[in-house]
Every structure is written in C-alpha cells, then in structure tokens.
Amino acid sequence: MSEQTSTGPYSQLSDHDRPLNFGTDGQMSPVDAVLWRGDSDRHHRGTLSMLEIYDCVPDWDRLVAAHEWGSRMLPRLRQRVVDSPLGAGIPSWVVDPEFDLHYHVRRLRLAGDGSIRELLTTCEQLAMTALDPERSPWEVYLIDGLPNGKGAYFLKAHQALTGGMSSIAILAQLHSRQRDPVPGKPQPPAPTPEATGALDILLRQLSHEVQRAPHRVDLAIKGAMALTDPRKALSQVLRFGRSVPRVAGLISPPGSPLLAERSLSWRFTAFEVPFAAVEAASAEIRATIDEVYLGGLISGLRLYHQRLDRPVDAIPVAVPIVVRDPDNPHQTRVSIGRLAGPTGIDDSFERVLTVREQIRAARNEPAVNAFNDVGPMLAWLPGQIVGQLSGATTQNDLQASNVGGIDWESYVAGAKVERMFAFGPLPGCAIMATMVTYNGTSCIGVNYDAAAVTDPELFAESVVDGFNEVLALSDTSGRMTRFT
Template sequence: MSPVDTVMWRGDSDRRLRSTICVLEVYDTEPDWNRLIAAHDWGSRMAPRFRQRVVESPLRTGTPSWQVDPDFDLHYHVRRVRVAGDGSMREVFTLCEQLAMTPLDPARPPWEGYLIDGLANGKTAYFLKAHHALTDGMGAILVLAQLHSKSRDPIPGKPQPPAPPVKDLSALGVLTRQVEEEIARIPRLAGMAFDGVKALTDPKKALSRVLRYGRSVPRVAGMISPPGSPLLAGRSVSWRFSAFEVPFDAIRAASKASGASVNDVYLGGLIGGFRLYHERMGQPVEAIPVAIPISVRQPDDPEGGNRIAVGRLSGPTGIRDPFERVLTIREQVRAARSEPAVDIFNTIGPVLAWIPGPVLTQFSATTSQNDLQASNVPGIPWETFVAGAKVERMYPFGPLPGCAVMATMITHNETACLGLNFDAAAITESELFADCIVDGFNEVLELGESAGRLERVI
C-alpha cells in the first residue's frame, strides 16, 4: 500500500474520517443476475486489487500490505436488496445513505456491490461502495468500466485472465517488505541530498527556492485558509446524499463564454449555491475554505491506489456576479496547481505512514476545516450496458473526511451527474441547500446562454 493510501486507511480509526467512496447507477431494466456475477468475477480478475485484502503490519505502523484474499467470495461482496416503500428515488437514496455509513469489513477486500430491486417504472439500481485506499475517483471509474459493455447482448471473445494466485503473507513478510521499501528510498533520498548540495553552488537561487517552498507549505496544508463558516460548523457521523444532473453541453457553453475551464464553471456553480444558502439563512460570509484534488495519475499508473495532490482555494461566496466569481476561481485554481509544495502530502507520506492511526487522525484539521471539497471525474462518454441493462445515470458520492460537504461530478454519456454527500450536522436545512445549489449553478450556466439547466434528482 502506498503511504497516501495508508493515511486514508488508518484514518478510519476516527469514525468521522471514514474514506468510503460510492457510485449509484440507475438501469432501465433488471440486469441478468448470473451475468452480473460473472461480470464481477471477470472484472476482479482484470483488476486484481479488488480481490485483495489489507494485511496490517504487526507493529501497526508503516505501510500495510495488499494480499489476495484466500477466501475471496463474491457471494459476500455482491448482494441483492429491495428498496422499501414506493420504490421512489428518495427511498433509493435513503437506502444508499445507510449502506454508505456502514463500515467495510477490514478482513476482506474493502468493497461491496448491491443490486437494488423494486424501483418505480421497472427500473433497477446498482450501488458500489469501496474504501478510498483501494482507488481514487479516476481509478474507480476505470475499474467500474470493467463491468460495463457497449452492447446489451453478451460479447464473445473477451480476454479471460486467470484469477490472481494466492500467496501466503506472514507478519515477518510484511516487516521484510517494509524494510525493503525503506532501503529502496535511500537512492532517491541520496539524490535529493546531492541536488541540495549542488544547489549551494548558487546560494542565492537555492535560498529563493527554499523560501518559495516554505511559503507554499502553509497554503497547501490549509494553515492560512479562510475560517470555516459558522453556519456549517457542525460535524457528526451522519451522511446525507443529494443528486443533480445537467446536459454537459450547458457547462461547455458557460466555459466557452467565460474563458474558464469546465472545472472552474463547476466550482463557480457550487460556490454560488453556498453563497445563496448563507444569504437565505441570514448568515452571509465573504469566503469559505475549499479543497480540490489535483490528479497526478499517469497513463502507465496501476488502476488501484490514489494518485492525487491537494489544492486549496478561498471560495468567493462574497462575489455575487457569476462571471467575476468564475474568473476568480480560475485564477485561484491556476495558483493552486502551480504551488511549489502542491505534492507535499505524497512527499511526507512515507513519514506519516509510520505514525499510529489514533495519532494520525490528529492531522484531520487539514480536512475538517474545509466547508467544501469538490472533485470532477471524467466518466464514460458513450452508451453503456451492464448484464443486459442500459446504464441511464451514474451518481458519484465521495467520502466526508471531516468536511461539511463533498461534491463529485461525473459526466456519463453527455449528462453531467453531480452527487453531494453532506454532513447532516453541517447542513441543517437540506431542502433549502439543494434548492440553493440549483439556483447558484444555474446563474453560472446562464453565462453560456444555453437552454440546459441543472435539475435536482433528489
């Protein structure tokens, strides 16, 4: 396990910091159960990490190991449930909230999949939950794509990789691997030391670099972010989901009209919603602390694990004009991406991995102070099917690592699907908040003069 994944895994020792990522898919009909199980079997052989469990170090420090579960059992991991009540989307989301808040079994590969029957109009849903240590958002989409097909009918001739072999991993084996990893880091550390000595040949330049990095660290660590909103200060272990959708063309049009990126428009819409919520609750604020992931994933990186850095923004809730707000966010995002210390958590990860979990959670201030964390993940841009059922929508829900709201957007077949996971103690008026997100987002979309508008699903 990588050091960053280790920090996420050990963070579960504090219930408020559980790192469970979720995706809800809505199908037009009921998929064939046997084909669905076969798809999971095939997908877990294509992405072997989903057959692996975490083996902790006997000292409970250092990076844990991944081991193929000798008792891997799809009968446990893939389940079938029926939604209560009238089968409405509200009932489905209530069920998914409860499933998401239930901890994963640390003795098994940390994921579960649920086929949800009983939706209105003959539809079916599928809910996947996995620990963030297993993969990041982009990696999750790559893995989920293994279950999808471009055809409703079975496709013959797919590659059939064998199941990954089971290898016994003892406590001594884990310790040996940890020592080998630390030894393997010596050349890199030596290279860094050599570069440092070499840089002294130009002391002025070296001092300038050190000072720039030193000034960057507090910004990346969130030490000089704006204070959190008093309105959103509550924290608990209760998650609530809300979902929205909008034609992706409407976001593109606003992006083109404003000269900003799709991600800038997305953030501008969210922060506009936060502005309206504070105003309508009678507690306006000028700015809120916002964090965004910055992907450092390379094409040749494995599908599992996390390849992300953190960017910090001062969400301009005091700016009423949507055009000005989006451009302000654009400049902040550019600055965040170019921070010298942007990758600091990956840099110091090997050190953090040796800190025991209960102590490590004390570092949660870097996330619990955030009022909003927002992620934009590329989805699957074409029509897809799962075991004979068409995938109509795909709603993502990130974890709440102590923040008030986690927003995630996936674009599926030209529809941008937005999933919000929020702390029930932070957002006390959930209906009003959802309405504010719709209004705030749509005032940004109006920049593009498109007919497309954000609509609330639930």
Template sequence: MSEAEATGEEDRPLEWASEPHMSSVDTIMWRGDTDRRMRGTICMLEIWDCDPDWDRLVAAHEWGSRMAPRFRQRVVDSPFGTGTPSWAVDPDFDLHYHLRRIRLGGDGSMRELLVTCEQLAMTALDAARPPWEGTVIEGLPDGKVAYFLKAHHALTDGLGAIIGLAQLHSPTREHNPGKPQPPSPDPVNISSLDLMRRQLGEEVRRIPHRVDTTIKGVRALAHPRRALSTALRYGRSVPRVAGLVSPPGSPLLAHRSLSWRFSAFEVSFAEVKATAAATKASVNDVYLAGLIGGFRIYHERMGSPVDTMPVAIPISVRRPEDPAGGNRIAVGRLAGPVGIADPFERVLTIREQVRVARHEPAVDIFNTLGSVMAWLPGSMLMQFSGTASQNDLQASNVPGIPWDTYVAGAKVERMFPFGPLPGCAVMATMITHNGTACLGINSDGAAVTDLDLFAECLIEGFGEVLAMGTDDGETTGLQRVE
C-alpha cells in the first residue's frame, strides 16, 4: 500500500514546472534557437558508481515523467512565432526516443567522455517533441557509468533544475515500491486559434495593471524632484543591465563559433567556504575570483594581458511563492578585474561589483519588459540579444544536493553542469554535490584555443584564492577531472 492509499489522499505530480504557458523570459530563451549561436541547451553530466538496472532505469524515467509532467510536454507556438507559447502534453510522447544508451569509444577516459558529451550537446533538440534527452554512457573505467541529460533552458533555470532532480532522484539504492504513482497525464491538443485567443486574453488582463502603473507614474509627478531622480537613476541603469555599457572584450577571446568544448573540475566545498569566511566574502565571490584569476594567468601566458573583461552573472529573483520550475533570473554585469594580481583585492573588488549589480534599479528589466519583448519575432529578438550578450565570461553557482542520491540502484558520485554559450567565450557553472563543488566549463573552441593551458591556469587561479582560507597557505585546490 502506498502512502497515499494509507492516508486516503490521491497521489499527484510534483509542484514543479506546472505552469501551462511559458513566461516571457522562458519565451525569449526558447526563441533564442532562431540563431544557432544562441541555442539554450543546458546539460548535466552525472557519474554513477555502477551500471544501473536498465529496466529500473526505464521505469524510473517513466515514473519521473508522470511525477513531473513537463517532461511529457512539447512547446506549442503561434504560427507567427510571437507571444508566449504554451506547454501541452505530447500525444505522441515516446520515452524510447528520449532515453538512449551508448558505449564510449576510444580509451574510455574522462576526456573521451567529455568529447562525446560535447557532440551530444551541440546537436539541436527536436522542437516538435518535449525538449529533453537522457543518454546513459557505458564503458568508463572501474565499471562506472555516465548519464548525460540535456534540456532546453526554457524548461527551468539552474536552481529549478536542482529542485526537480532532488525530488526525482532516490535517497536509497534499493527499489522503493511505496513511491507516489500519479496517473499518466492526458494528451492535450492546442490549436493555433486557441493559442492566439489565450495570448490576446492575457494582454487584455494586463491592461488594468498597465493603467495602474501609468496612474502611479502620473501621481509621482506631484513630487517632481523625486520623480526625476528616480527616472534618471533607472535610465542610467538600463544600459548597464542590458550590457550596452561594458568594458571591451578581450582580443584574445574575441572569436566566436558553433563549437562547444567541455572541461570538468572539482574542489572541496569546505575549502571554498573557509576562504569566504577568511575574506568576509560570499562563496560566489570566491568562486568568481578563482575564475577571473585563471583568466588573468591565461592572458599572461598567451602574451595578451588585459585589465578588465565583461562578465555576466545570473541574479535569482525567485521568491518563495514562485513555482519551482521555469526561469526566475535577472542579469548582473561586472567589469571582471583581470588585471588585479592580488587575490584578496580581487575578491573584495568582485564583492563590491556584485553588490552593486544586485541593486541596480533596472536589474529586473528583462522580466519587466518581457511581456512586450515576447511579441517580437525571434530574428529581431536575437539581433537585440546579440548586441547585449558579448561577454567573455558568464558564471553561475547553484546550490546542489547535500545528500547521497541514487538512480535505479546506481549511486550518483558527481554532477557536472554545463550551460550554453549565448554569445560568450566561456560559460562556467558550479554545483555543490554532497560536499564537493563540481565545476563544468563550456568554452567556445574559437575563443579558447589552448584548452589544456586554460585548465592549468584555472587551477592556479583557484589555488591562489583558496590559499587565503588556510593558515599555512596549503590547499588541495581545484582538480581537473580527467
């Protein structure tokens, strides 16, 4: 008997990614695929300690797609590619398509695994199906197995993804027959006319809010000095948040292509926290200082030093009452202090820049204007995004799962996240999994031309930062997984 049967309650899906329509920010990410260079594919590489039971794994995915029906839903867009699309359960959902199994070729090394994952990640998702694919990759040393999950960023942001994975992974290696068993969601057919009616209805419902905003703006004119000051602060903030005012990009990293290159690293999260405590900064500040320190060393080794470079970070605007799925992020812009050699000064400089970025008056402008931007055709949206996204580095840090997790009898040993490259040279993403900070680096092959040297420089950059967290300067530091 399941827990639901014992309590008389009906088993039901998770409250995760349950909105029937895309938000405006999700829509902008979805339309990004209009430009191949802006594809919003996010990936997670898990390393499992053994080969899972295949039948259990298939059953786990089938169960997961009932617990989180978003994995059975496809995107239904308007025939004009404008407005916010809807999510609808795919009447042709076929798990056989979404779950694959392959064997690693070559020497079975981590480098060989990452090359395979690069190729999988660069292959476009089928827009006519639910936008995700899971691949089990066998053939690793010591009987280990990898699992590579790729999905479209329109599904969720990093924090939302971890919330979903934490609920869909198991806390035990053994099979749990008492799990909730919600029914399969019914297929949904949405016509173009239905979609356009819904979009227009939403615009009508926004009218009172827009009228109220206009009235508040008129009332603010009763205090003209205060109103002018607020307007000027917001107006000055918009170009900074939009990336229209930023330091010039590094000439060394100037080229862009369609080629993704993955690297994986790990570091003790205790060492990162110790450095944060010693410098009175946040874990994120220390993480950024290590990354930017690596860029400093790389530029010096390549004979092309720079003082600053454009850096972007996601700023979560997720509130406790927000649904777990979807994207609830804004963008923070930094002038990465690459020229600062002293790691302590670099951490403090980053700390101050992050504080300013989080409190920009226009920090949430893309969420504010999203309902209008969603009506722009994808090609026009990408022209705007292309001018605002030329960062040398985008970096995010997502809290992970702080306990042992299992899938179909296999223990998850590591979780390496890889974000997309929306016009940037390098995307760095860190997830902390059970005491280990796992860092996934996605770099543009045309921008970072010496991947091994870049990895060595990142290790040195983190080493000089993490040394501040110990009395004797000794640290295990960042380790490349290879």
C-alpha cells in the first residue's frame, strides 16, 4: 500500500485505490455542451458505440461487479446531466441519487443465425435508440448466441460523457491482463449524491463565466496591442477571415450526388487489417498512420463511385486535428480539419501524398481553433439553434478518426478480447469511420447512413480493395479484410 493522505473523503485509501482523476469537474466543457445540445435534432445525436468480440461469454456476475467497481473508480459513470433552468449556458454533471446499475448493464441473446451480420444489425438498432437524458448517458449489453460459444459486449454512450478522455481509455479500466479474477482490487466508496437545485446550476454557470474573464481580458489586451502595428493587425485579421470559411467547411467541394441523401437510419460494417501492414505502408510512403488510413478510405470511396459509374473528382472530408493551445504550448486541443478527398486521382501514391499535404495545411489554418474559441458562446444558444448549426456536418461525405487502442492482450470477466471496434455518431454526414488498434490489429468500424450508401455490399468490397491499393505500395503481405 502506498502512503495515505490524512484528510478528505478518500483518506483511508492508497493513491492507486482512489477514483481516477476524471469526471471530477461538475461543469461540462463548452464543446461538450454544444454536442449535448445538438441532440435536440435527432439527425445529429451524439451517441458513440464500442463493440468487443470475446472468445467466450464472460461471467455475468463478474461483469456486473466490474461495472459496479468501474462506476466507483470513474464517478462520471454515476453522474447525470442537469441543464440550466434557462435552457442555455453550460450544463452541469451531478451524481445521480437514483443511479441504478441494473438499468445500465443488460444482457441479450442474438436471434436469427447468430452471425456477425446479425450482431451488427442488433447493435445498429441499439445505437439508434436515444439515451435517457434523465440518467447517466451510457448503457452496456452482454450479447451471447454467437457461433462457437463466442460472446460480445456493446457499449453506447453520449460523446459528452467522455469529455477530454478517450472512450477507449475509459473502457480499458474494465480490462485485465489475465483471465482469472484479480485479488485486492481497489474498492473506493461510491460517490456521494448531490442535492443540486436551479440556483446551484445558475451559480455554477456564473462561476464558470467569471473564471473565463481573465482569458477574455487577455484577448482584449492582445487585440489592443496589435493595433500599435495596424498593417500587421489588418493582415492577421484578413488571414483569419479567409481561414474561417475553410475551417467551417463553407468552401469545401460539393458533396457527391451518389452520397447525397440523409436519413435517421444507421448501418454498421467492420474491417480489420494488421497494424504492421499500415506501419509498413506509412514508412514506405513517408506518411503518418493517420494519412495512410485516410488515404485508404478515400481510395475505397473512389472505387465505389467508379463501380457505380458515378465518378467524382473530390469529396468533402472532415478529420480531427490535434493542435497546440497557443496560450499553453504544453496542452493540445482537438479541432476539425477540412479536406477535399482526392477521389479523382488515379495513382494511389499521389492520392495519399495529396491527403498528407491537405492534413498538414489544415493543421496550420489560422482559424483552426475557432470552434473551441466560440464554444462558450454557442453553449448559450437554445438547443434547437445549436442543432441547426450542427447541420453543417451534413455537407461531409466522410468523417474519419483514429483513436488510441490497447496494445496488450486483455480479458473481461474471464473472456479474452479478440477484436475491438468503435462506431462514431453520424452527425448528418454520409459515412463515419473510426479506427482502433487492439493488440496488433487495426479494427475499423464504419457507421454509414442507409440512405446515402445504397449498395452496402459493393461499398464494403470497394473499401477493402481501395485500402489494399494503398497497402500494396509497400512489400508487406498484410491486407485489409471485412470482419465477418
């Protein structure tokens, strides 16, 4: 046991036995507040999903106990969102006095043939069902009925729940390095429920605005100092002004007519590729993993359009861009980068290099942090207006992200994890792709709008063939396959 502190509610616990330092802030971040309010438009719900495949069905009692323990280690899992009585401003997180693990942790058995397609269909239906806003916004399902005695685990949660912490990092807390139970796990007490009224929420909002005041004053001072060199100030304003439409996607290429339709219907498909093959292609092309990944997806969409005799030169693409905080170089923030996916370039090498240059240009846009900067102001807008602003993503044909995974063999309640897929929300775009690398295998989950992708089999074949075009640029034997 490590040294204990002498005071506080966890004074009898060792340092490693304490709840994780996440979800302790009672105030939602401005960006998360915008994502939460965007749910007012059901086309833009921010539900993210995770699907794990196990070599057997986990022990139910151990799984429930793991989530009980996890909700103590991560107090955010016992918190619900309480909005301002004004319906605007930053909502708060409060410990739910009626938290009921029985509601959040569920089990079901697959009907039909128990195939992976049947599993994905079930997960689609679960993901499209709205989360209860009066409870902590997450649910998990243990699923059995798969062939060969395998099991599956499905998590759905609102993206505002994770805040700045990766959903993979949260999920990893439930994983173990061994199949057998681990004795002596920390057992912190459950977080204490809070009595939070309308006045408390308003005071929290006021405190938050007061805390931001020095930042706003600093911006005003910098603006005033810039006026000492009017020519330089005007140049910066013009550069920023030209950058805003690019960052906002207002001058992106037109969306593909083939992918133009939108609906409420989500569909999942999944792929896997050896991470070593992606690394080999990255080294050969001298591009990053992200650039190879995105180049492979765009290559697949290029083939999809060609095979349906509807080729296009470019498609609008959005990707997360990690940028350094200009006021604190040691901190990073995630923004959005806009690209013109080069589906009209025939050569796969040139296609990836074009993606590489566009990503690097997007990272250096003067207005790259604009969304983070205006987030606090957007949070004060009514939910319906925020939902309409979220509709800007409907012009994207593809949104793609690569999130950190787990690089070691892991177990959950006695079952070995074989694959780990993430399916991001579909905020009005045609296709959302997410890559998670687990124990040497890159698992790519794709959520697409059923009205936009009308030939799912051809779409899946094209993604595999297009991605393998890029991998073939190196001498690796690894190739992408569809997860079936």
